[in-house]
Amino acid sequence: xxxxxxxxxxxxxxxxxxxxxxxxxxxxxxxxxxxxxxxxxxxxxxxxxxxxxxxxxxxxxxxxxxxxxxxxxxxxxxxxxxxxxxxxxxxxxxxxxxxxxxxxxxxxxxxxxxxxxxxxxxxxxxxxxxxxxxxxxxxxxxxxxxxxxxxxxxxxxxxxxxxxxxxxxxxxxxxxxxxxxxxxxxxxxxxxxxxxxxxxxxxxxxxxxxxxxxxxxxxxxxxxxxxxxxxxxxxxxxxxxxxxxxxxxxxxxxxxxxxxxxxxxxxxxxxxxxxxxxxxxxxxxxxxxxxxxxxxxxxxxxxxxxxxxxxxxxxxxxxxxxxxxxxxxxxxxxxxxxxxxxxxxxxxxxxxxxxxxxxxxxxxxxxxxxxxxxxxxxxxxxxxxxxxxxxxxxxxxxxxxxxxxxxxxxxxxxxxxxxxxxxxxxxxxxxxxxxxxxxxxxxxxxxxxxxxxxx
Numbered sequence: 001x002x003x004x005x006x007x008x009x010x011x012x013x014x015x016x017x018x019x020x021x022x023x024x025x026x027x028x029x030x031x032x033x034x035x036x037x038x039x040x041x042x043x044x045x046x047x048x049x050x051x052x053x054x055x056x057x058x059x060x061x062x063x064x065x066x067x068x069x070x071x072x073x074x075x076x077x078x079x080x081x082x083x084x085x086x087x088x089x090x091x092x093x094x095x096x097x098x099x100x101x102x103x104x105x106x107x108x109x110x111x112x113x114x115x116x117x118x119x120x121x122x123x124x125x126x127x128x129x130x131x132x133x134x135x136x137x138x139x140x141x142x143x144x145x146x147x148x149x150x151x152x153x154x155x156x157x158x159x160x161x162x163x164x165x166x167x168x169x170x171x172x173x174x175x176x177x178x179x180x181x182x183x184x185x186x187x188x189x190x191x192x193x194x195x196x197x198x199x200x201x202x203x204x205x206x207x208x209x210x211x212x213x214x215x216x217x218x219x220x221x222x223x224x225x226x227x228x229x230x231x232x233x234x235x236x237x238x239x240x241x242x243x244x245x246x247x248x249x250x251x252x253x254x255x256x257x258x259x260x261x262x263x264x265x266x267x268x269x270x271x272x273x274x275x276x277x278x279x280x281x282x283x284x285x286x287x288x289x290x291x292x293x294x295x296x297x298x299x300x301x302x303x304x305x306x307x308x309x310x311x312x313x314x315x316x317x318x319x320x321x322x323x324x325x326x327x328x329x330x331x332x333x334x335x336x337x338x339x340x341x342x343x344x345x346x347x348x349x350x351x352x353x354x355x356x357x358x359x360x361x362x363x364x365x366x367x368x369x370x371x372x373x374x375x376x377x378x379x380x381x382x383x384x385x386x387x388x389x390x391x392x393x394x395x396x397x398x399x400x401x402x403x404x405x406x407x408x409x410x411x412x413x414x415x416x417x418x419x420x421x422x423x424x425x426x427x428x429x430x431x432x433x434x435x436x437x438x439x440x441x442x443x444x445x446x447x448x449x450x451x452x453x454x455x
Contacts, residue, residue: 055087
């Protein structure tokens with residue numbers, strides 16, 4: 001068989017192992033594999049010494065488009081994702097207007113139809129006052145619903161009474177929720193105390209958005225997930241106790257998964273003293289011991305997926321918090337650096353490459369209804385993959401950042417393992433840290449509810 005594209009001599013990695021082979025691509029899909037050096041095709045790419053990973057599936061990005069596009073937009077944000085080895089994203093609902101009904105979802109998908117380099121799906125919002133809109137959004141193609149347990153980013157808290165109703169509604173059509181879990185009342189009490197004390201220093205952030213606030217919220221969410229039967233993901237778990245709380249309810253039947261982010265595996269709360277607002281995100285980084293233990297939580301399967309929580313702010317917005325940390329917005333960019341940061345853990349013996357593939361590609365693809373087209377390199381899957389040099393080293397710099405804001409919280413860090421080339425449906429979209437195509441190649445991927453309605 002002659003393929004359109006042959007990736008010759010690389011090592012294809014999945015969650016179950018590695019295979020040295022030629023990867024064959026035809027018609028934008030994986031056509032099969034053959035022994036190294038034997039594949040024939042119109043185009044042959046030498047991958048000797050490289051790892052061939054399924055493209056990253058990142059369901060935690062905020063591209064701000066349409067809306068706050070001074071911070072990010074789809075053309076720049078998906079270019080950054082492609083450079084970082086991400087081939088599919090699931091964009092969150094806090095564009096303008098917030099995605100709170102089926103028509104807004106359809107309008108957003110249409111608006112973005114020519115603005116993405118990579119494939120994308122869309123969130124709807126799960127707010128206290130739009131529960132009746134959730135099933136129509138699911139049938140319109142939403143992949144998931146974002147829920148907050150606290151008032152944050154202009155989104156109202158879903159407190160336990162409404163949460164139970166919302167979760168039962170979503171469970172009725174076997175939908176999915178992703179929950180930002182920080183307790184509204186503990187965070188508000190902490191904020192009141194800190195403001196009364198006149199505190200404006202960066203250490204406000206970990207004291208305000210405390211471990212206890214996250215734990216209490218996760219405890220409630222996990223229990224309601226089990227009671228309701230709703231498929232639920234805990235967003236951006238920042239420390240190991242979150243994994244333990246989720247595990248307790250999973251053990252007795254909750255359909256519950258845990259997401260975390262590279263910054264919880266590399267940054268610590270002490271660094272906010274020097275980085276200030278540029279390390280202001282929530283939940284915040286925790287102590288070094290928490291950071292170190294998160295690698296074990298991931299390797300042993302108590303963290304299911306690794307996502308960026310790509311939420312950029314401009315330098316001007318961050319600098320507003322220089323003398324008063326309250327004035328700076330939350331959030332950091334991360335969609336283009338996430339793979340390198342986690343590959344550095346692989347190089348350091350903290351994580352197996354197979355577990356990284358599971359957490360970055362397979363698990364999110366399955367959870368968000370994108371499997372088997374996404375998240376794997378079996379025959380018939382979309383030819384979404386990234387060629388990785390596992391031994392390449394570099395120092396991350398702001399100058400190399402593709403995301404619109406032009407900075408990264410990982411600047412100055414030496415990383416080992418680098419995505420070299422990224423392909424989406426067989427097309428080269430990024431090479432050596434540079435996007436290779438213009439926006440428009442990426443397709444909208446309606447969620448499973450939309451496909452069910454179409455059948």
